Amino acid sequence: MTQDFVVSPSPRVSEAIETRRSVREFETTPIPEADLREIVSTATRAASGGNLQPWKLYVLAGDAREELVDRVAEKSKQTPFGDGPEYPIYPPDLSEPYHARRGQVALGMYEILGIERDDTAGRGAQMAKNFRFFGAPVGMILTIDRQMGPPQFADLGLFLGNIMLLAREKGLHTCPQEAWSLWGDTIREVLGVPDNELVFCGVAVGYARADAPINRLYTERAPLEEMADFRGF
Numbered sequence: 001m002t003q004d005f006v007v008s009p010s011p012r013v014s015e016a017i018e019t020r021r022s023v024r025e026f027e028t029t030p031i032p033e034a035d036l037r038e039i040v041s042t043a044t045r046a047a048s049g050g051n052l053q054p055w056k057l058y059v060l061a062g063d064a065r066e067e068l069v070d071r072v073a074e075k076s077k078q079t080p081f082g083d084g085p086e087y088p089i090y091p092p093d094l095s096e097p098y099h100a101r102r103g104q105v106a107l108g109m110y111e112i113l114g115i116e117r118d119d120t121a122g123r124g125a126q127m128a129k130n131f132r133f134f135g136a137p138v139g140m141i142l143t144i145d146r147q148m149g150p151p152q153f154a155d156l157g158l159f160l161g162n163i164m165l166l167a168r169e170k171g172l173h174t175c176p177q178e179a180w181s182l183w184g185d186t187i188r189e190v191l192g193v194p195d196n197e198l199v200f201c202g203v204a205v206g207y208a209r210a211d212a213p214i215n216r217l218y219t220e221r222a223p224l225e226e227m228a229d230f231r232g233f
């Protein structure tokens, strides 16, 4: 990391952005702790309003990861839908085009996996893989102090984005996981996270299984004309 003010181009960010995708099957190969520490520490260079740095991160490997995964697996036998959501993941009546976009990802995923539309068990099994961090050797839990509001949640996104892009630099892939926000109480209990911290999401981190069909999923983006309005050029 440099404290110098650099004005020349930094050429490799676009490559990390273009090669990042949500990966849902990982090799079990361990990740060097030093790499993870470097990623997280560089990611904290993210901008945040007022430099609040409103993020807290728990990085779990080995027994620590295992303990959380096992506890959630055990509990989900009684309460398959978790402890109750930490926050509404989507608005209750998602309007278009958002509703269709969401459906498209699910459809793409189930098509690749050969899961039929009405196969509730198949969909449930895929959902449950979230809670094993999709087999990744490292799972992160990202929390935020409950007093924070929308601007600080946006800051959290910048930090999370940095982690995912920096992971690419090390040959790693990630999957951000709001699914973990269904298990806030259990996470707080197992990890000893204070009550004032809301669980925003998990992040699976690892080396992607290159041959796994699910990792072929490539999500589309709306064309520029649909989401950006350039004026005065």
Ligand SMILES: Cc1cc2nc3c(=O)[nH]c(=O)nc-3n(C[C@H](O)[C@H](O)[C@H](O)COP(=O)(O)O)c2cc1C
Residues within 6 Å of the ligand: 020, 021, 022, 023, 024, 105, 130, 175, 176, 177, 178, 179, 180, 201, 217, 218, 219
């Ligand atoms: C904050 C956040 C939470 C997400 N939560 C989940 C999740 O719980 N499970 C999952 O499989 N994917 C999750 N995703 C991945 C999205 O489905 C994915 O980013 C989107 O479909 C675009 O695909 P891409 O990441 O491959 O470009 C999440 C993404 C973000 C940014």
